[in-house]
Amino acid sequence: MPDRCEVLPGDAVVARRGGGLLWVDAPGSPALVSALHACLGVSGPGADRVLAAVAGEVSSLASGGASFALVLTTDAGTGVALWAGKGQPAVDGVPVSGSSIDGGSLATGISLGQSLYVGPGQSAPRTPPGVSYDLVEGTVPGGGATLHLAGAAPAAAAAAPAAAQSFSAGTDSGFGSGGASASAAAARPESGEQTAFWRPESAEATPILRFDDGMVVTIDEDLVLGRRPDNHEMVSSGSARAVPIADTQNVLSSAHAALTRSGREVSLVDLGSLNGTHVAGPEATEWTQLEPGVAHPLSDGDRLLLGWTVITFEQPQE
Secondary structure (H helix, E strand, C coil): CCCCEEEECCCCEEEEECCEEEEEECCCCHHHHHHHHHHHHCCCCCHHHHHHHHHHHHCCCCCCCCEEEEEEECCCCEEEEEEECCEEEEECCEECCCEEECCEEEEEEEECCCEEEEEECCCCCCCCCCEEECCCEEEEECCEEEEECCCCCCCCCCECCCCCEEECCCECCCEEECCCCHHHHHHCCCCCCCCECCCCCCCCCCCEEEECCCCEEECCCCEEEECCHHHCHHHHCCCCEEEECCCCCCCCCCCCEEEEEECCEEEEEECCCCCCEEEECCCCCCCEECCCCCCEECCCCCEEEECCEEEEEECCCC
């Protein structure tokens, strides 16, 4: 499969990892974006069971009519698709049909043609090219994506038994070891068949942001946070990942603040937000407003205030 993806202009999120392609139109649901992005590495004969379990989890996160489509290609050249809302995959201009499950629609054994479109509605037979990205792995803003398939995709992850695996939809850490859950039971194969799962590429402890609503975002690269951060230059250039935050009070700027990494050090930068970015230490009783454009190094336990959203920075011990 060539590492080429035509991304149409828009405010949705388009992501690619290995043999998976994701389209999400849910700027108010960063937990949904994180949960689905973590699933891009799912592969193997049990992928349909894993995605069925994931669908049950993300249905509770998809508030406000969020739409998404996730397509995984296997080394046999077939596909597994999970989608909900207005996002739907189409192969060679023909929409993919699937069975209805809790949380969306699921289709397995898709025979992939020369072009696969993920996004709202149907892809026109000759869709005008949008912004062209070489997506070996990553996330970009866009309204949809056309991925041209030239052959079988490589397996995106190694297979492993699902018996000891569970999925926490409130984080972007993917499938990890944990206690037995309904999701793990739903994903567990009925025979000796191996079910693949996504695991982080590095076992190194990574700093995280813990939101006041329970969502967790790993700081594995520079981040831009805000109401609609996809169009910020750090995101569009590929140097940072967008983290959209729900803003019912309209107090966040589109690109409100950024977090930058330098080794283990993480710094918070206000991006000229209208209502300011504030920080407080673990024991502090007052917030300190940051000067726009000036990096503020963070320590474990520091609290961030963006609009009315409180976020705790956690730095794992070495």
